[in-house]
Amino acid sequence: MASTRSASHVPFQLGRFYAHTVLVNFLLWLPMWIIFLQQVRGMSLGLIGIMQGVGFVIAAIAEVPAGAIADRYGRKVSLFIGAAAFGVLTILYGIVSWVPLLFVIHIMWSVAQTFFSGTDVAMLYDGLKHAGREQEYSKVMGRYTAIVQGTQAAAALIGSFLANYSMLQPFMWSGMACIVGGLLLFKFREPPVEQPSKERxxxxxxxxxxxxxxxxxxxxxxxxxxxxxxxxxxxxxxxxxxxxxxxxxxxxxxxxxxxxxxxxxxxxxxxxxxxxxxxxxxxxxxxxxxxxxxxxxxxxxxxxxxxxxxxxxxxxxxxxxxxxxxxxxxxxxxxxxxxxxxxxxxxxxxxxxxxxxxxxxxxxxxxxxxxxxxxxxxxxxxxxxxxxxxxxxxxxxxxxxxxxxxxxxxxx
The missing domain is CATH 1.20.1250.20 (MFS general substrate transporter like domains)
Structure with a gap:
């Protein structure tokens, strides 16, 4: 019955959300970024491990302020910052050849992910809740997980073939896709975020x-x-x-x-x-x-x-x-x-x-x-x-x- 859905319920743009999800998870570089750093940038696996380890630690520290931005300024703002920054940094990742600068870019790359890691799931739940579809969350979440996994799997397959021609292309195309995914959020109607109670x-x-x-x-x-x-x-x-x-x-x-x-x-x-x-x-x-x-x-x-x-x-x-x-x-x-x-x-x-x-x-x-x-x-x-x-x-x-x-x- 149409009347069962209150007028206060805000329709959730699930299609646009899925499109954003596909674009930011189109990680063409996933199957070759280690190979790229070894063969093109001349880095040892040990040095790459150190760079990755430092990135993980900094990203863990950044989780709290990134979450605060999402709570204070909105999920859409956090997702846009993450997608835009991650896209630009992905392109720079493929272009920059000076290892010390690449080290810095990698750390920023890791931090950028914290802006949409978890925030996307929160937005999905809030959106369904305010649309009066909270009972569908488990089913939609399963579909969302399948989209993420499927997109990354397909991108890995495509990216490995692109790398045969140029190892720069996977970074360029993935970066641009991520930026476009962020731009999709401009016309996205974000569900209101409930303010924490004084007792929290x-x-x-x-x-x-x-x-x-x-x-x-x-x-x-x-x-x-x-x-x-x-x-x-x-x-x-x-x-x-x-x-x-x-x-x-x-x-x-x-x-x-x-x-x-x-x-x-x-x-x-x-x-x-x-x-x-x-x-x-x-x-x-x-x-x-x-x-x-x-x-x-x-x-x-x-x-x-x-x-x-x-x-x-x-x-x-x-x-x-x-x-x-x-x-x-x-x-x-x-x-x-x-x-x-x-x-x-x-x-x-x-x-x-x-x-x-x-x-x-x-x-x-x-x-x-x-x-x-x-x-x-x-x-x-x-x-x-x-x-x-x-x-x-x-x-x-x-x-x-x-x-x-x-x-x-x-x-x-």
């Missing part, structure tokens, strides 16, 4: 409470560390190490995009089938079986030819993505509802900081000892982390995840 506590106070909760509850603290460490290998391989790994064999740069597409499809499939795969399985079985498969896959990848290594790593990515929703569900059951957002934000910050440190170190390891050493270290990290967690926390996890989060008490 500040960011520092909320983070302090979340930190105290995590410290006091040993199981929660250990589970956060466990789930964060297990998510590192897939992310590092997909976004950083897979490019030089593929080129360490006779595979040409034109196939890198196809490899990334296969790895991403494996991850998407794992996430999509996670509920079916883990349905009926007890938490101890999930926490034991999937990390063991990940450990074996990483170990095997270091001893087989690259083409088979890609197949094995696809299986590892499938298991990692299948494990992530189960871990998230367990974690959410352990966190009191009034602290959930801040604790999960702390986990995101921990992930960024760990990623910055480990990727920097492992880049130097690959430079010195090659990819077998990388896979051996990652395999050992997953195995040791999983074993220690299961030995000391399995019983507590079973107890805490079996009861409502509001009743959870300190296990220290």
């Amino acid at each position: 506590r500040g960011m520092l106070a909320e983070l302090k409470d979340a930190l105290q909760l995590s410290v006091q509850l040993n199981t929660l603290r250990n589970f956060i560390m466990f789930s964060t460490i297990l998510s590192l290998p897939t992310f590092m391989l997909l976004f950083f190490f897979v490019q030089p790994y593929v080129l360490s064999s006779s595979i040409s740069v034109g196939w890198v995009g196809t490899v990334i597409l296969l790895l991403r499809l494996a991850s998407i499939t794992g996430a999509a089938l996670s509920h079916r795969l883990t349905k009926g399985m007890k938490d101890p079985v999930i926490l034991l079986l999937l990390p063991v498969i990940m450990t074996v896959c990483l170990a095997v990848a270091g001893f087989v030819p690259v083409i088979w290594g890609i197949v094995v790593l696809s299986l590892m990515g499938f298991c990692s993505s299948a494990l992530r929703p189960a871990l998230t569900t367990m974690l959410n059951r352990m966190i009191p509802s009034n602290r959930r957002a801040t604790v999960l934000s702390m986990q995101s910050l921990l992930f960024t900081l760990l990623l910055a440190g480990t990727q920097t170190v492992l880049s130097s390891v690959v430079d010195e000892y090659g990819f077998p050493a990388l896979f051996f270290i990652l395999s050992a990290v997953v195995a040791v982390t999983g074993a220690l967690f299961l030995v000391f926390n399995l019983r507590s996890v079973q107890q805490h995840t079996a009861q409502p989060s509001s009743t959870m008490s300190s296990d220290g």
